[in-house]
Structures are given as structure tokens and as C-alpha cells.
Amino acid sequence: MPYQRQWLRGDVFAGLAAGAVVIPQAMAYATVANMPVEFGLYSCMLPMVVYAFMGGSRSVSVSTTSTVATLTASTMLGAGVLSGSPHAPSELMTLTLLVGVILLVARVVRLGSVVENINEATLLGLKAGVGLTIAAGQLPKLLGVTPDPNHEGFFRVLASALRQLGHAHVMTVVLSLASIGLLWFIGRAYPKVPGPLVVAGLGIAGATFGGLTGLGVTLIPAVPEGLPVPGWPAFDQVGHLLPGALAIAMMAFLETVSAARGIRRREDAQIEPDRELSALGLAAVAGAFFHALPPSGGFSQSQVNTRAGARSQVSGLVTATLAVVVALLLAPVLSKLPEATLGAMVLVPVLGLINVRALRQLWTFSHREFTLAILVMTVALTVGLLPAVAVGVLLTLYAVLHNANQPHVVQVVDHVGISTDGPEGELVHPADPLVLRPQVALYTANLRANTRMIRIMALSADPPPKTLVVDLSRQLTISTTILDGLRDLDGDLAAAGVRVEFAAMPAAALALARRWPWWQDVEREERYRQV
Template structure:
């Protein structure tokens, strides 16, 4: 018997998972926490808070809600996610896109902007979004996140970096533009330069130079915190506001009051809740993956759905708006030194302190200082070296990265993520539809069979024997393409025997098997014998149960190429 069948290898049970009750009470990241991470987490948490809190206040106003709702969104969902989530640097509150979508949804239920109705609607919307995310997690729909390839992720990050920088430039210049698409914002920003406030621009440029200089010459010092402190001191001691330098503004003091969703709003809000849930998850997992380090666990998409869902539900009852992972704040958190979810807890603690004590100080921060911090850290998302590395390996994947970057810039974050997924799927389809087929020869003096190459001219070939090795999954979408590659090879070699080495084929689909059966019949009519070699257990089972298996029999199926070649040479004598 030339081909040996074998049972599939038993699965390794692996390390037992922690009990679910303990994982809810004690965050898993505490098990591996190292004392040397503490400084980085503290600095990152404080730095991220300096960015997250003012932006969250602004996002609340975008959604048409009172500014303190943004503060509560930093406090509640961030704590819940830090306990349940799997991404170490992810900073969860709200984002520009979520705020815009929430504002559109809430505008349907309260066109006149009644605060009570808006707060009830926001609670209902957050509860629905959380429930949708939890159901998606229980249904294990997190696999959607696996459709974003690494080159596409590089492009996504770069596009986000460009968008963030452009978004912050008007604040840096002290100008105001009517926001629109990327090209509109770019043109409007350029046109606004003659109207820039020189004192505001001076503050912004000074802060950028300070941040870049400290990052270059004193990397151990918390540059963003120093910049924020100097900005607040400048506003309070130098009276910068009298020169037209705008500040974040008044931040109310107090803890969030319980809020209750309203069932009658569900019918109106559910379509928006579906879109916001998709946006929340895609932004969350994209940001989590984009900033994951190679030496730490990768985010678990299904767990991320559950964690973000619970964070939204918890926030719904404590005055928060819809929440998700933010790319900007996660970038700041990671680049400022975050090593674990403790950084997020420190950010939330500062939000709590702001609620109780620090609101007046945060309100004094110049918008130009905030813009400078965001710009300096967001520029790090644009990594030309990664693009060059991708280009040096494969031009096609470089094109995917560029398409993803342009998609985010021109279409927006959500549409950009959709473009990234589509590009990744098209790339996968392209790769699967055109698998390689190698002509093999034997390295002299060994039993190593390798693809023919110009540097291997001395490799042994065998008269009347053609050795071919296709790679990957062989199925209906690529079977004909593989056949198109094999036909000219057979015509050129005029062999008596064609050996297909299938050790690199992990699956042989039914349509492809039928086509292989037809090909064997045509070769047989021309006096050419087909042999199969190196089949995996699953491919062996497919072939042996099909008519092809009965036609070939064990005499034409082999465990490896060496046995097939020996059998061929022995029978030629």
C-alpha cells in the first residue's frame, strides 16, 4: 500500500481558561501585570485624559447633549471596558462618528432640542447599541474583524492619521470652518489660513515644538502633561484669552445621575442603533488591532463585542452616550506609554476627579494646546517606512494599503473600514483564484524536491516523469485556472506519468475533484498516467470515496514523492 491513511491529530486541550466569575471580578490583565509598567500606565492615563476629556465634552455637544454627558462617557464605559476588554491600550469613550450618528438619531425624537427628551433618548440608544453588540458577541460575529489584512491596516492607520491632523489644524490656527468631507475640509482649511489668529497659532506652534523637542531630547518626561499644564498656566497667568486664544470652556461639576431608557423610543431608534453598533465595533476592533504590540495578546473580537456592549449598557443608566474605542485617544494612550488597561482606569479616575474638583482647570486648557497634542501623537500613525517595506515585498499589497488610506481619507472612518474589508476580501479572492503550480526537480544527492529555478540547473529531472506541485486550497474558483497552468506544462514535457504532489493542498473541493477526474480521463486517452502524492487525511478521504479513487487505486497514490519516483524508476527497468 503506497498511501498511508491516518487519523487526524488529537487536539491539544491547551491551558484551561479562567473561571468566568473570576474573570468578571478580577481583570485578566492583572495576572501578568509587571511593576515596571506602572509609570508608563500612569503617564499614559493622565496624558490620554488630557485629550479624551475635552474631546468628549465637544462630542456631547455634537450629539446635541449637555457637555457633562461627554464627561460621564469617559467615566463609566471606560471603567467597564477596562475590566472586561482584551485590548490593553484601547481607550473607550465616544468618537466623532458616534457623536454625529447619535446626534442624527436623537434629532428624530426631539427636533426642538428638549434636554429631558434627548437624555432619555441617549440612554435608550446606548442601551440598544449595547444589547446589539452583546447579541453579536454571543453569536460569535467577531470574525468580521479578521477580514482586515496587515497592509490594509497600515493604510487605515495612515488615513486616520491624516484625517485627524487635518481635523485639528483649524483649532491650531484659531479659525473655524464648516465641516464636510476630507477634500472640502482641506480646501476650507487652506482658505482659512489668511484669517488665522496669530496668538492662537503661536501657542499651537510653540506647543508642537515643545512636544517634538521633549520627545526627541527628554523622552522620559511626560511631554503632553507638561504642555497641558503650561497651556493652563498661560491662560490663567498671561490672560491669553484676551488675545483671542480660545479655551475648552466651562465644565459642570457633579456626579452623573441615574437615567432610564424609554421603551416607546425603541421603534424610532432601532435602525440608528444598528448602524451605531456596527460603527462602535468596527472602530473598536480596528483601533485595538492597530495599536496592539507583538509581545501582548491580540484583541479577541467576540470578547470585544461583549465588553463594548456591557460598557454601553452600563453607561446608558449613568448618563453616558453611545461609546466605543476611539482611534485618536488610543493612539495617544499607546504612544504615551500605556502597557495595560490600568491606563484607562487612570483616565477614568481623572474624569471622576474632573467631575468633582478639576472641571474649572480643564476648562482653562487652550484648544490650540489640545490640537497640538493630538497632532503630534497622530502623526505617528503615518509610517512611510511600513509602506516602503510593503512595497519592497509586493506591489499589489502596497496598492491595497494605499487604497485603504485613501478610502478612510475620502469616505470617512466607517466607510473607510468597509473599503478596507472589501479590499482585503478582493485581495484574498485574487490570491485564492490564482494559486501557483510548481514544476519540481530533485536536489542532487538528496531526497529534496524543489521548484525549478535558474540557480538550480543541476537538479535531477526524470525522463517521461513530470512532477507538479499546486499550492493552497483547490476549489471551484481556481480549479480551471490551475488546469490552464498545467496543460502547457504537460504539452511541453510530453510525459508518460504526471505526478501531482498535493502536500501543499489542504482542501480539495467537490467541483475541483470532478474536474480532476475529467482531466485524468483525458490524459488516460492520450496514454498519460496520473499519480497523486502526499495527500492530507481530508484530501485522501475525498479522493478515496470518489470515482477518481477507484480509477487510480492504491497503485497510483503515494505517501511522498520519493516513493513515487522509486516506483516509476523500478517499473521502467
């Protein structure tokens, strides 16, 4: 749909409103990734512009998210890149570039719909683990104690902070509680008000005019003025960064698609996974050379954009422009932001990742999926976030293969000229010919389970039928593997004295089957019925 002039006012307002939330949050999330706050600001520039031109969603807001920031920190530490290391910026560029390349390769081989099969319970458990890990990581800022930036893992970080509880700085704790309370109150009572901007503004005002620094409150490191200077990635740690880049690419894609679909209006085009892979991949590649964190679409910031009236990605261009203005003009002001305020700005939104209500619903719906979510969360808290992603993917693949290997075969019964299906795996009553139909298309993963069930049902009938008709109406396509499996079934039942016939194969699959010598024999022997 071409751009309409009447959208411009709403897009400009929405871009400014989203920027008031996105920019402070992205700067806060940069600290979660153990990076300078300005890297979060840079993440709101070029990646957002690239997505505005390439993405499929009209109003999703792309910068970085708490999940991606946490995985970035885990990946960097796993590669031996310590917080504050002079090599950290160039290694971050390498990581962001790797994420972009992975997303683009996934687009080329059309993996979008495959990645979307990741179980929702897996994501629920992973996000809960991320939320708790980030929350623990903010405790030193909120307490005013010295953090150990190279400690990783929920329990180690939590224990390190709690050991210093007796040394907590009173004024910092008061500021932290006030910031948390104000963010919570604004979010509940005035959801349209940009809480992070209000709290950041009050924190800066308190440090500038209220004497907070004189009371011992720590400020964030100085934010450099100006736009990001292009750099070049360091490729010496590619092998160590690659596993984390794979996890980040997967989570960034899933978060973006989920956000895009969650805010999509009825009149908007459907979200195409492969297009999102391209847009995110190009955004990451472009941002990598300008010190941006791996980009991702966040639901909360996209929701602000939509509620403020965004009708197109012009709102994203406005937000990116606002980020440029902030970098050029407001860096000295941002340098007055207390660390406790920044920690509160991280803590409050990430607590929303711990979705207790959804976990409770999952327990009611399926104990098995609830167990999966808790297992992934436990791995995230005890072993680490990257192993949790790997475990989640492996468990999802196991669940998919397990479900695929379940047989779905019914007896087709004729009642006064009307065909009805019996229960799966059960014979309603003896029939000759006995008509059985796989309820799903046969493919490599489910072939043996379904042909085994057909064999069992045919041979367990009392009296046994002389003729079995296999209804292949669900078989939209076919392969040599499927034909070989049907041939083996034919041979086994023929040895037991049962004549096997086939019926109702769709035209496209039938045309392929007729190229195979065994199927040619089936038709020559008049054992195929076209219903």
C-alpha cells in the same frame, strides 16, 4: 498567571501616568467627534473597566482614538445628526451600542482572524487620510475663527478655514503655536513626561491667572460636574448609523489588536483576536448607556502605560478611577481650558498618523501596495472616511481572491532517491510517471487555477507522459467541490490518453474522500498511492 503583589506599585503608577495622557486626549478626541469634551472623559470610565476584566492584553489602554472619533463624526453627519443637535447624545448612544453588538456578533461567528487580513497598506492610507482630515478640522480652533461644524471632508474643511485666514485671532494663534511647540518638544526631549497634561495645565493656568480670556481667547464649553447619567439610545436612525458602525467596529478591533501586540512582552500570553472582539464589544455595550464614544485601544496611550511599568489591567482600573475623580472634582477647572490648547492636543498626536517613512518604504517594497495606500488616502480626502474604509475592504478582498487564484504547481523530481521541487509552473525535464504537486491546499477559490495548470503542464510535456501522479500531500482537508474538480481533471486527461493517479493525501482528508463514489473508483482501480 495569578496577580502578584509586587506588581501593585508599578500598576498604580502606570495607571496614573497613562491617565495623565489618556484623559486629556480622550476629551480632545470627543471634540473631533463633534461631541462635548465630557463624553471623552466618560469614555475613560466604564469601557476601560470592562476591558480590564475581559481583555487579553495586560497593558493596552482602552478609551477612544482619533480614528474612531473621526469615523464617529462622519457617521453622525452622514445620518443627518448635526453637531450640537439635541438628539446627538442619544444617537451617539445608539452608534456605540451598534458597534458593541457588531463586535459581539463577529465574536460569535469567529471573524477575528478574518478581519485581521485587512491589508496593512489599506490601513496606512486610511490613517493618513484620517490624520489630514483631523488636522484640517482643528484649524478653526488654532486660528480663533468660527468653524462650520457641519462641513465634512478634508478639502471643504480646509477651504473653509483658509477663507477666514485674514480674520485669525493673533493671541489665539500665538497660544496655538506655543502649545504645539511645547507638545513637540516634550515628546522629543522628555517622552516620559505627559505632554498633554502639561500643556492643558498651562493653558488652564493662563486662562485663570494670565488673563487669556480678556485678550479674546475662547474657552471650551463648560464641563458639567459629576458622573454620567445613564440614558437610553434612540433607535430611529439605526439604518443610517449601521454602515458607519461597521467601519468603526472594524477599525476599533484592528487598532486594539495592533496596540496589544505592539506592547506585548515575551512572557505575556498571545493576543487572541476573538477574545479582543468580546472584550471590546462588551465595553462598547456597557459604555453606550453612559454617553461613551465607541472604545478602542490606542498605541501611544498603551505605550505610556507599558513604559510606566504596567504589569496588569489593574493599571486600567486606576486610570478609570482617576477619570471618575476628575469628573467629580475638576470639572470647573477643566472648563477654563482654551480651545486653542485643545486643538493643539489633537493636532500633534494625529500628525503621527501620516507615516511618510512607512509610505516611502512601501514604495521601495511594492509599487502596487503603495498605490493601494495612496488610493485609499485619496478617497478618504475627497469622498469621505466611510467610503475609504469600504474601498479599502473591497480592494483587500480583491487582492486576497487574486492571490488565491494564482496557481502554485511544481514538478517533483527524484534525484538519486531524494525528491526536489522544480520552479512553479515549469517542467524541469520529461518524466514518466510525471509527478506534479500543488504547493498549497486546494479549496474553492484556487481549485480551477491549479487544476488548469496541472492539465497544461501534463499535456505540454514532450514527450507526453502516459501516467501523471498528482501529489496531494498539502491537502489537509477536502470537500466535495475539490473531489469534483479532481474528477474533472481525471476525465480531461484520460480523454487525452494520460492515466491519472493520486498520492500522499493526509489521513484526515483521505478518510473523507473514501466516502465519495468517484474516489472509491480511484482506489478500486489502484490509482492511489500512499507514500
